[in-house]
Structure formats: C-alpha cells, structure tokens
Amino acid sequence: MTLPSWRDGKYGTKVRAALWLESEVGEGNIFTKAQLREAFPDVAQIDRRMRDLRDHDWTIHTRREDPALKQEEQRYVKKGAEVWIPGQAKTLKTKSSLTASQRTKVMVSDNFLCRSCGIGAGESYYDGGQDSQLDIARRKVVLADGSVQVQLVTECNRCRVGGREREVDLGAVISQVKALAPLERKVLATWVEADGRKPSALEKLWGVYRTLPQESREAVKQAAANEEE
Ligand SMILES: [Zn+2]
Incomplete structure (x- = not known):
C-alpha cells in the first residue's frame, strides 16, 4: 500500500505529522524542531500535535529519553498505529x-x-554519563490466564532507549576483583572459568520479580506469603 502524501490537506495535522515522519524522516533517524516547523509552517503547535502520536504507539524520543540527542533534536524511533487509515486513529485513542x-x-x-x-532517580550510572531520569513505561504482562495486560512501570531513560553503547573501566573492575575476599574471588574465578553463572531457581525468580510492574509484584507477594495449600 502506498503511503498518502504528508502534504495532503484532507488529513489533520497529527496524521500529516505521522506521514511526514514515515516518508521524510524514517525510523531510527533524527530530525530537528526547525525541520518540523519548516515542513508545517502554518501549524502553531506542531510539536504538540506530533507528541499526540505517542498515544497511538508511536515512539519519538527527545533529549529527555535519549541524552545523546541535542536540545533541538528528536529521534523517530518506531512507527505506531497507521493513523491515516480510517478507524486506526480512533481505536487507540x-x-x-x-x-x-x-x-x-x-x-x-x-x-x-x-x-x-x-x-x-537522579543517580549516576556505574559507567558515568548523565544521571538517571525516571519515566513511566507501559509493559505488557501475560497474566496467568494467558490474557495480556499493559501495566505501568517505572523505567529510567537509558532502559527506555535501550541498547546504548557502554564503556567500561577495566582498571576499576580489576581493582574491585582484587579487593574481593579470598572466598568471593574463588567463586568468581569458577564463574569466569565456566563463562557463566547458573543462578538458582530462587535467584531467577528474584530477578524476574524485580522487573515486574507493581501490580504483578503484589500478586507475587501474595503467592509467596501463602502457606502451602
Ligand atoms: Zn534502568
């Protein structure tokens, strides 16, 4: 299916902004506020109209979510609902x-x-860079009955962006290794030798638990508190 033109005046501004992102910017690419205003010179609050696309599952990052961006830059990360198709804009509203x-x-x-x-919030990452900023993400949770629910969960700007390159200070790592107690260092050495560490079932559960949104954590809490039935 060919994409309608973003210049087509029969569409509202939000739809035209979506089409502009798709045809002029492209997923993964950066655009500036100036480019956006240049494309829509007659629209007073084009920034805001574009932000409304987030309600339709469009992912657009600003400096807030992605510290690598400059103040005037935004990144078109991922396409959402095809709002130019009749009905699509309403269903996700x-x-x-x-x-x-x-x-x-x-x-x-x-x-x-x-x-x-x-x-x-506002803590520094182990590898430096800008301090953390927390935001709310929607996480899909498959419930026990198999149905999927979207639950809200707190996430930092880095995790929201994901897959960011990281630098590691090897010297610091080595000195931390050296600072370990002999027993701890011995355990580490076996993990290194095996290039892996098999977490116990309990640790695995703990790891999963820590990533759960609050509602789900509450369900686990209750399950854990219950005596054997
Ligand atoms: Zn995080």
Missing part, C-alpha cells in the same frame, strides 16, 4: 497520556527505582 498524579502514583509504588536496572 483511549491509550492517552498519563496525568501527573498517575505518574507519581506509579513511581511511588515502584519506590522511585527503575524496574529494569534498579537505578534510582
């Missing part, structure tokens, strides 16, 4: 932006920790 109080509620119940890597 309910999935609107969160209110400030909804966001706060999720962060409070997640103890202001990224539930993917465990970092707290």
Whole structure:
C-alpha cells in the first residue's frame, strides 16, 4: 500500500505529522524542531500535535529519553498505529497520556527505582554519563490466564532507549576483583572459568520479580506469603 502524501490537506495535522515522519524522516533517524516547523509552517503547535502520536504507539524520543540527542533534536524511533487509515486513529485513542498524579502514583509504588536496572532517580550510572531520569513505561504482562495486560512501570531513560553503547573501566573492575575476599574471588574465578553463572531457581525468580510492574509484584507477594495449600 502506498503511503498518502504528508502534504495532503484532507488529513489533520497529527496524521500529516505521522506521514511526514514515515516518508521524510524514517525510523531510527533524527530530525530537528526547525525541520518540523519548516515542513508545517502554518501549524502553531506542531510539536504538540506530533507528541499526540505517542498515544497511538508511536515512539519519538527527545533529549529527555535519549541524552545523546541535542536540545533541538528528536529521534523517530518506531512507527505506531497507521493513523491515516480510517478507524486506526480512533481505536487507540483511549491509550492517552498519563496525568501527573498517575505518574507519581506509579513511581511511588515502584519506590522511585527503575524496574529494569534498579537505578534510582537522579543517580549516576556505574559507567558515568548523565544521571538517571525516571519515566513511566507501559509493559505488557501475560497474566496467568494467558490474557495480556499493559501495566505501568517505572523505567529510567537509558532502559527506555535501550541498547546504548557502554564503556567500561577495566582498571576499576580489576581493582574491585582484587579487593574481593579470598572466598568471593574463588567463586568468581569458577564463574569466569565456566563463562557463566547458573543462578538458582530462587535467584531467577528474584530477578524476574524485580522487573515486574507493581501490580504483578503484589500478586507475587501474595503467592509467596501463602502457606502451602
Ligand atoms: Zn534502568
């Protein structure tokens, strides 16, 4: 199917912004506010119209989500619903932006920790760079009955962006190894030798538990608290 033209005036601004991203920018690429304004010179709040696309599963990162971007840059990360197709724009409309109080509620119940890597708000990453910023992500959870629910979970800007290149300070790692107690170092040596570490079932469960959104953590908490039936 050929894409309608983003210049086609029969579409609303939001749809035209979506088409512009698809045909002029392309997934994974960066665009600037200036380019956006140049494409839509008559639209007063084109930034805002474009942000509305997020309600339709479009992923657009600003510096907030991706510190590698410059102030005036944004990245078109991933296409969402094809809002130019009649009906598509409406069906997802309910999935609107969160209110400030909804966001706060999720962060409070997640103890202001990224539930993917465990970092707290405004903490520094082990490899330096800009300090963490927490945000709310929607995570798909397959419930026990097989149905899928989208639950809200706190995530840091890095985990939201994902797959970022990291640098590691080997010297620091080595000195930490040397600082280990003999027994700890011996255990580490066996892991290194095997190039792996088999976590126990308990540790695996703990790891999974730590990544769960609050509602799911609550369900696990109850399951764990229950005596054998
Ligand atoms: Zn994180």
